[in-house]
Amino acid sequence: MESKKYSLEIGGKELKVEIGGLAGRANSSVLAQMGDTVVLATCVMAKNTKEGVNYLPLSVDYEERLYAAGKIKGSRFIKREGRPSDEAILTGRLIDRSIRPLFDQRIRNSIQIVITVLSFDGKNDPDTLSLIAASLSLTISDIPWAGPVGCIRVSRVENSLVFNPDYQERETSEFNVLVAGTENRVNMLEARSQEASEEKVLEGIEAAQPHIKKSIDWQKKIQKEIGKEKISLNFPEANQKLISLAKEFLQKKLEEVVYNQDQVHLGGRLDSLKEELLKHLEKAGELGIEKDHLAKEIEEILEKEIDNLLHKNVLESEKRPDGRKLDEVRPLNCQVALLPRTHGSGLFLRGATQALAIVTLGSPGMVQLLDTMEYDKEKHFILHYNFPPFCVGETGFLRGPGRREIGHGALAEKAVESLIPEKDGFPYTIRVVSEILSSNGSSSMASVSATSLALMDAGVPMKGPAAGIALGLVLGKDINEYKILTDIQGPEDHHGDMDLKIAGTKNGITAMQMDVKVEGLTVNILKDAFARAKKARLEILAEMEKAIAEPRKELSQYAPVIITLQINPDKIRDVIGPGGKVINRIIAETGVDIDIEDSGLVFITSPNKEANEKAVAWIQNLTHEVQPGEVFQGRVTRILNFGAMVEILPGQEGLIHISELAPYHVQKVSDIVKIGDLVPVKVKNIDDMGRINLTMNNAKK
Numbered sequence: 001m002e003s004k005k006y007s008l009e010i011g012g013k014e015l016k017v018e019i020g021g022l023a024g025r026a027n028s029s030v031l032a033q034m035g036d037t038v039v040l041a042t043c044v045m046a047k048n049t050k051e052g053v054n055y056l057p058l059s060v061d062y063e064e065r066l067y068a069a070g071k072i073k074g075s076r077f078i079k080r081e082g083r084p085s086d087e088a089i090l091t092g093r094l095i096d097r098s099i100r101p102l103f104d105q106r107i108r109n110s111i112q113i114v115i116t117v118l119s120f121d122g123k124n125d126p127d128t129l130s131l132i133a134a135s136l137s138l139t140i141s142d143i144p145w146a147g148p149v150g151c152i153r154v155s156r157v158e159n160s161l162v163f164n165p166d167y168q169e170r171e172t173s174e175f176n177v178l179v180a181g182t183e184n185r186v187n188m189l190e191a192r193s194q195e196a197s198e199e200k201v202l203e204g205i206e207a208a209q210p211h212i213k214k215s216i217d218w219q220k221k222i223q224k225e226i227g228k229e230k231i232s233l234n235f236p237e238a239n240q241k242l243i244s245l246a247k248e249f250l251q252k253k254l255e256e257v258v259y260n261q262d263q264v265h266l267g268g269r270l271d272s273l274k275e276e277l278l279k280h281l282e283k284a285g286e287l288g289i290e291k292d293h294l295a296k297e298i299e300e301i302l303e304k305e306i307d308n309l310l311h312k313n314v315l316e317s318e319k320r321p322d323g324r325k326l327d328e329v330r331p332l333n334c335q336v337a338l339l340p341r342t343h344g345s346g347l348f349l350r351g352a353t354q355a356l357a358i359v360t361l362g363s364p365g366m367v368q369l370l371d372t373m374e375y376d377k378e379k380h381f382i383l384h385y386n387f388p389p390f391c392v393g394e395t396g397f398l399r400g401p402g403r404r405e406i407g408h409g410a411l412a413e414k415a416v417e418s419l420i421p422e423k424d425g426f427p428y429t430i431r432v433v434s435e436i437l438s439s440n441g442s443s444s445m446a447s448v449s450a451t452s453l454a455l456m457d458a459g460v461p462m463k464g465p466a467a468g469i470a471l472g473l474v475l476g477k478d479i480n481e482y483k484i485l486t487d488i489q490g491p492e493d494h495h496g497d498m499d500l501k502i503a504g505t506k507n508g509i510t511a512m513q514m515d516v517k518v519e520g521l522t523v524n525i526l527k528d529a530f531a532r533a534k535k536a537r538l539e540i541l542a543e544m545e546k547a548i549a550e551p552r553k554e555l556s557q558y559a560p561v562i563i564t565l566q567i568n569p570d571k572i573r574d575v576i577g578p579g580g581k582v583i584n585r586i587i588a589e590t591g592v593d594i595d596i597e598d599s600g601l602v603f604i605t606s607p608n609k610e611a612n613e614k615a616v617a618w619i620q621n622l623t624h625e626v627q628p629g630e631v632f633q634g635r636v637t638r639i640l641n642f643g644a645m646v647e648i649l650p651g652q653e654g655l656i657h658i659s660e661l662a663p664y665h666v667q668k669v670s671d672i673v674k675i676g677d678l679v680p681v682k683v684k685n686i687d688d689m690g691r692i693n694l695t696m697n698n699a700k701k
Contacts, residue, residue, distance in 0.1 A: 053108060327535065592605060
């Protein structure tokens, strides 16, 4: 099959694509390459509509392949890639959030975007490449879509902005933000930061705009040359009589139901309103619509009317459903030390949203080992997020974490991890679990605050607490007509035009995530939103400080005790012993955990100080480097014709020559010592071969 090749210089790197050579049965496909990282993006739309759904059935699957990095799965029994890694799920969500707003939300045909990573060079991250490839694939396909979108990653390294940074530059950067959008708008943000100021992050976002526009112009040029004509979809015509009757009924009741300080039970009130509307329309008669279909029609009408009502009230009179001011945060409550036997706990309440975070401290050996396509590393700070169905008043299956739980947990973890002490100063493995007990708006940001409270309660010497807030937006017909909403919940989240989550400390931003339901936002809107987020964050941090102002000086009595010991790396083999015999004996007899690094750093962990001290003494004896003049109480292990061998330390023996057994002439060694005797000895010298020579003369301490 004939293929077309195109290239573009973007952010100092060359982006190359090939179209038409692979995956010819898909609606379209794009093979994209940057450096030696290569991805294949395909898109397919089902020919028929999906029955029984009232949403856009779009799915994005990001498929990592270990062969792309020249790896084979480590398990001896399973070599095929299994469920997607957390990183793959997060990348898939990132792409979804960028492209979804540009689809006609009335589409009911299933659309699937599949991005497969075919080659990975360890330098060029596949995520930005995959997003551009997905955008271009949709743009040149016959699938109706209002793209393209462009994207670029921006970091601030040594006070300079770097575009398309490699992994090393990202590790040392002050902030790292992935920006996506259309020609003049930003529609997706994903960032982690080392407490960078709002001004610096905004500078990076604004600097990304020309690169994004360049990418979009390039995609449009390709579309003009080889793009397919878009399929024309027929959407059912609205039943105007039904809409008119429904609007007339809702006009007097809808605001009373939606605009109520009790937003927790909004769902119940809306269900009752739907039942009333259904009965009203059935009485009206002559509509000729089956009851089940009528219920679906009512659902869609109600959604649109709530959307219109919210926009009208916020824009015209700054009226929010629960009566708060636009910049007002819901009532806050913070508590610590709720659970008696955990190592640390914190409860954060914001309105009806409740997050309970629990900290567990473990030995260095309990780190999570990550073996993915992109990297192999150890993770000593872990945050898990649980969202059980009861937290939203529903029933459901309690299975493993879904994409939502993984995404929210990763965002909260990102917001706190830069504040966690380095392993050298605090060698514990730290696991935090955020249990969402009740949710009505931004449980991920509540998890950030709850986690900070719990870590300080546990005595983890973090740099400072972090807090987060979710902001919404109501746009008018003109992009300059807008209102920003602080601490969104319920209908503001569902019917608003933006979900911007910003977390950070009093000094600056640590994490950020944004997606929209419109084409995108201007930088001016983002500036206003950032300022609003900072104001709310400082309010929340002040409330958290009332519960606990700084990390506790002492760890929980139930937390394990870790003692750090530095030994000569050459002595590691003495501690481990043949086949692990020595170290396993120490562990069995003392009950400690022992982790040894190649540098000779030894971590000894146990539930009590006494066991640790016993293990420390044991290891110190094993690794003690004997010096001339030292005195020991040694045990005689062998009798030789010319002297006796004495064990002065575990695994270390020295020779007492017969002439050193006494200050007088000794005829036979056995006249002075016998095997098993404990005798005082002094180190006389250590020869060039490392042999220890002992004496019993003047050996008493």
